[in-house]
Amino acid sequence: MKKWLLPLMMVFTLVLAACGNTEENSNKKNEEVKEGSSTETITYQSETGPIEVPAHPKRVVVLSSYAGDLLQLGVNVVGVDAWEANNPNFHDGLKDAKIVENTDIEKIIDLDPDLIIGLNTIENGDKIAEIAPTILFTYGKVDYLQQFIEIGKVVNKEKEAEKWVQDFKVRASEVGTKIKEKIGEEATVTVAESFDKQLYVFGDNWARGTEILYQEMGLKMPEKVKEDALEPGYFAISQEVLGDYAGDYIVLSVPEDQDSSFTKTAWFNDIEAVKNGHLYKVNASTFYFNDAKTLEYQLDFFEKQFLQ
Template sequence: KILELEPDLIIGLNGIENADKLAEIAPTVLFTYGKVDYLQQFIEIGKVVNKEKEATAWVADFKTRAAEAGKKIKEKIGEDATVTVAENFNKQFYIYGDNWGRGTEILYQEMGLKMPEKVKETALEPGYYAISQEVLGEYAGDYVIFSMFQDQDNSFTDAAWFKDLEAVKNGHLFEVNANAFYFNDPITLEHQLKFFEEKFLQ
């Protein structure tokens, strides 16, 4: 399939299979995910395609815009307000640290919003932490960004324990399309930033 595309360059992750065969098709550059931070990763890819200057300029601009949005959000919700990022997948809930996609990089790293202590204790170091649905309330902050796959069983939103969450009762639970929020590439980051500005500042 890749051969049919006749690529001039192949970029991938270092864990992919048949990397040696790919290198026979075209020059192949493999990256180790997490070796550098998410924005530096974009700059590294920029270097490969001779667009380092453009990539670096975008990163600087993005950081500025995200920080400004974070300042406005903190002014509105309060410096001490906490935010939890959660996801439903195969009837299992996950909560996330500050570098696992789903908007976590923007919320925690760029905007400097606070993570609930229990999320910090369990999810910050590994990046994510699996919990059962009914204990979400123990990890839920003042605001919850809830990542949902539309093809999953999301009937829990009708459950009494879910409706009883403070974030739900206060209108502070924001559902996001998991497929659109999954990654931390520039296109996804722009989408996430716009979403947070609209939801938190509306």
């Protein structure tokens, strides 16, 4: 081999080696980016202080109230409490989720969550927080729409949550205007729920559609309901005195597994709103909450019932 070829071959070999190293380094960097994306975190300012949570949570356990918010934001829920699991509106989104309670420590561990969300009234909060970053909220500490935004902040989807809130307020207001045009500005609406042979009437911030009817639409609450239920949020009454709390319209939530035979009694059918065909019955399981997904269902229900 001619001597002048040797340096050229050495240069060529070095170039190939350099290219190989560059490609290898590039692959390593790509792997690091991928690894970094799965372990990236953000800091959420919780009620108890800053908590580091995953920037892109993949396996969330919800122990109370907020499954519908996460489903609305497209976040995967792997574990949920029985109350939310039984909500027909959530069946598709939660079809692969396991039912867990706050006492099921081992079961929650087996789900390998990267984030846990719930109410601060649950038991074993300290033990649960050892499993994964845990955010617990006080019910009613912020209003129901801000609560959705807070959930958005936790899962790094604040902008999406804010956009939904703005859109929802516009849509609810527009439907409310149409309803008032039809039933009159002074017409009153009562929201009631039957449970275990007891009736409850609700104020303007205890789910069951109350936030939409009273806050967003500006519909009126009967004075008797306002007097007894507005401040505490709800008020228990015996079935037979429902007429004293009944407005021109009644939205009645009844659990499917509860006795609703009282709706066939003479006293019930003698209520003015019932006689006028202004009774709107709903499956209580679909109305219990005020998360974003439930609010969508409630708004659609009110639009169809009041404007049909």
